Amino acid sequence: MSDPSPWAIEAEGLGKKYRGGWALRDCSFRLPAGHICALVGPNGAGKSTFLGTATRLVQPTTGTLKLFGVPVSDPAVLERIAFLAQDKPLYPRFTVAETLRLGRELNPRWDQALAERIVRSGNVPFTARIGTLSGGQRTRVAFALAFGKRPELLLLDEPMSDLDPLARHELSGLLMAEAAEHGTTVLMSSHMLSEMEVMCDYLLVLAEGRLRMAGQTEELIPAHLLVTGVAEGDDGVPEELRRRHTVIEARITGRQFSALIRPGGPVPDGWETLAPSMEEVLLGYLRSPDAPGLIADEARLDGPGKAAA
Amino acid sequence: MTRTSSAGPRAAATAPAGSAPDGPTARRTLLHGLPWLVWRRHRTVLRILLLTTAVGCAAFAYERAGLTDFLHTHGAGPAVHGTLGTDFSNAYGGLFRSGTQLMTSLPVLLGVFLGAPLIAAEQEHGTVKLIGTQSVSRGRWIAATLGLPLAVAVLCTALLSAVFTWLWTPARLLVMDGDWLTSGIFESTGPIPVARTLFLTVCGIALGMLVKRAVPAMAGTFVLALVTSVLWSEQLRDRLGSLRGVSYPYDGNGPDLPPGAVRMDDWVSTAGGRLYGYGTCTTGDTGACRAKLGIVNRVTQYVDYGQMAGMQWLGAGILLALTVLVLACVVWRAHRRPL
Numbered sequence: 001m002s003d004p005s006p007w008a009i010e011a012e013g014l015g016k017k018y019r020g021g022w023a024l025r026d027c028s029f030r031l032p033a034g035h036i037c038a039l040v041g042p043n044g045a046g047k048s049t050f051l052g053t054a055t056r057l058v059q060p061t062t063g064t065l066k067l068f069g070v071p072v073s074d075p076a077v078l079e080r081i082a083f084l085a086q087d088k089p090l091y092p093r094f095t096v097a098e099t100l101r102l103g104r105e106l107n108p109r110w111d112q113a114l115a116e117r118i119v120r121s122g123n124v125p126f127t128a129r130i131g132t133l134s135g136g137q138r139t140r141v142a143f144a145l146a147f148g149k150r151p152e153l154l155l156l157d158e159p160m161s162d163l164d165p166l167a168r169h170e171l172s173g174l175l176m177a178e179a180a181e182h183g184t185t186v187l188m189s190s191h192m193l194s195e196m197e198v199m200c201d202y203l204l205v206l207a208e209g210r211l212r213m214a215g216q217t218e219e220l221i222p223a224h225l226l227v228t229g230v231a232e233g234d235d236g237v238p239e240e241l242r243r244r245h246t247v248i249e250a251r252i253t254g255r256q257f258s259a260l261i262r263p264g265g266p267v268p269d270g271w272e273t274l275a276p277s278m279e280e281v282l283l284g285y286l287r288s289p290d291a292p293g294l295i296a297d298e299a300r301l302d303g304p305g306k307a308a309a
Numbered sequence: 310m311t312r313t314s315s316a317g318p319r320a321a322a323t324a325p326a327g328s329a330p331d332g333p334t335a336r337r338t339l340l341h342g343l344p345w346l347v348w349r350r351h352r353t354v355l356r357i358l359l360l361t362t363a364v365g366c367a368a369f370a371y372e373r374a375g376l377t378d379f380l381h382t383h384g385a386g387p388a389v390h391g392t393l394g395t396d397f398s399n400a401y402g403g404l405f406r407s408g409t410q411l412m413t414s415l416p417v418l419l420g421v422f423l424g425a426p427l428i429a430a431e432q433e434h435g436t437v438k439l440i441g442t443q444s445v446s447r448g449r450w451i452a453a454t455l456g457l458p459l460a461v462a463v464l465c466t467a468l469l470s471a472v473f474t475w476l477w478t479p480a481r482l483l484v485m486d487g488d489w490l491t492s493g494i495f496e497s498t499g500p501i502p503v504a505r506t507l508f509l510t511v512c513g514i515a516l517g518m519l520v521k522r523a524v525p526a527m528a529g530t531f532v533l534a535l536v537t538s539v540l541w542s543e544q545l546r547d548r549l550g551s552l553r554g555v556s557y558p559y560d561g562n563g564p565d566l567p568p569g570a571v572r573m574d575d576w577v578s579t580a581g582g583r584l585y586g587y588g589t590c591t592t593g594d595t596g597a598c599r600a601k602l603g604i605v606n607r608v609t610q611y612v613d614y615g616q617m618a619g620m621q622w623l624g625a626g627i628l629l630a631l632t633v634l635v636l637a638c639v640v641w642r643a644h645r646r647p648l
Contacts, residue, residue, distance in 0.1 A: 055442045075446035083442040089435030091350065098349065105342045106443035149444070 005069030008185040013063035039189040041206035082151035092131035115148030136167030156188035215296025229271035260284035343453035362465040412497030416505035424513025425526040474498040504625035549620035569614030579603040
């Protein structure tokens with residue numbers, strides 16, 4: 001703790017093989033501390049496996065993972081992270097107060113006032129049993145347990161997936177406020193791309209167990225262009241486009257093509273260009289798992305690291 | 310406590326942040342950290358167990374006073390003549406029957422209701438993930454999760470067994486007509502209840518860990534308890550001690566067994582000690598048949614009361630060795646494999 005590493009997560013060659021094959025393969029990147037990072041990918045892309053390795057619930061087959069410079073094989077990382085699993089497991093027979101006591105008893109850095117405040121601001125009665133709470137209230141208690149731990153890194157596995165829009169909005173607000181107040185690094189997996197765009201300033205995209213994209217959104221998203229023009233050539237996409245730029249995804253509608261590209265230079269005037277939204281870029285990558293990935297320099301293990309430190 | 314949820318928001322909104330009228334009351338408790346959590350999770354079963362132990366010990370201790378009086382006035386047996394056996398059975402037969410029932414069923418109940426759901430329920434509800442990401446290592450969690458319930462179970466069964474043994478010992482020649490081996494007394498006294506509790510609870514834990522569902526694990530543990538108890542009484546128990554034999558003339562009086570001995574088997578034998586089944590030469594010309602084989606004696610095999618403690622410790626040792634084996638597998642698996 002005396003040596004605050006600037007990297008919340010450093011993964012090197014991380015892989016996990018199950019009986020059915022590799023769930024996560026050759027995953028190398030780093031996440032600077034202080035970001036709200038989205039972990040995006042289709043089902044089975046390895047998101048939960050990655051979160052499992054970061055929370056010591058899954059033992060990686062290959063590679064290493066460090067959180068704030070501490071290898072995950074060291075139980076000491078448990079004090080610095082909090083994890084909210086997708087189904088938000090809590091003891092259904094415990095009352096809310098007992099659930100908070102669980103956090104207090106098992107965590108040396110526990111902040112009871114903070115946890116109580118989160119519970120109270122949702123008007124969740126302390127004497128209610130967890131099993132009687134609504135989904136939103138239950139998630140709120142799980143949040144209280146996670147934030148009360150005072151984690152430096154908060155890992156969330158689809159935290160909002162089972163909530164109604166109102167509760168989702170309320171808890172997203174809570175998450176952003178608490179993370180901002182305590183400078184917590186957040187890594188959350190989600191399918192809600194439009195929500196991620198609002199909340200997150202860092203991106204990790206996984207597909208088929210491999211890392212496809214990593215970096216700050218403000219660096220990654222502007223590196224792409226949506227191009228539309230007159231279709232030509234065999235598959236409709238002009239040869240020139242393929243030669244000079246990296247085509248992530250291309251579609252033909254009628255006599256028009258539209259493509260998501262990473263421009264390798266200036267785009268000719270004949271084509272119409274648009275800056276894509278984060279959702280459009282992500283969808284493009286998710287639809288084309290074979291397209292070349294994009295790892296920002298900052299997210300590379302051999303990137304300009306020591307300068308930041 | 311009686312506030313309804315509709316009143317909750319208003320009360321919470323008006324309450325100043327620090328005073329927390331509905332906040333969790335910081336009660337002073339004995340247990341902290343992981344032991345508190347384990348106690349809280351299993352408090353119903355553990356409280357019932359502690360209560361049963363207290364009531365059982367008190368009842369046994371209370372009955373012992375009357376029993377001592379009875380033995381003083383009527384004699385401690387063995388009940389070979391007169392009405393001593395009937396009188397004792399009328400007065401204390403029920404007590405010892407229910408006592409042995411409690412002592413023999415308690416390990417099974419603990420295996421089913423404490424052992425089987427211990428880890429299986431955590432896996433079923435996903436709370437393994439919750440605890441696995443608090444600031445406690447897997448090793449400490451396993452130690453507390455296994456250690457506290459097993460320690461309470463051992464303490465309770467050891468106490469009950471000690472008091473029940475203390476109650477039974479002076480009346481041992483009268484209880485169940487002096488049969489301490491097959492009547493349930495053997496499994497209800499000395500180290501055996503503790504060993505059975507440990508064995509069945511640990512088997513329940515292991516089974517639950519493999520099945521990962523509480524209810525099937527409980528059913529499986531119950532079946533396992535039945536199977537092992539049949540194997541125990543049919544195959545293992547009689548072999549724990551070596552049989553002793555006493556021979557007496559074929560037509561004479563006997564056998565003259567020491568008090569407290571349990572008669573196991575009867576034979577007929579030649580003068581040289583060669584044994585034949587008890588039914589040999591009982592039909593046809595019995596005299597000629599016996600003369601031909603040279604049968605002159607009857608032999609009774611028995612186990613002596615003096616062997617009981619040794620047999621119990623040997624049996625308990627076997628169960629404890631198996632327990633350690635299964636427990637090692639549980640700890641190893643919990644450490645190495647994600648639950």
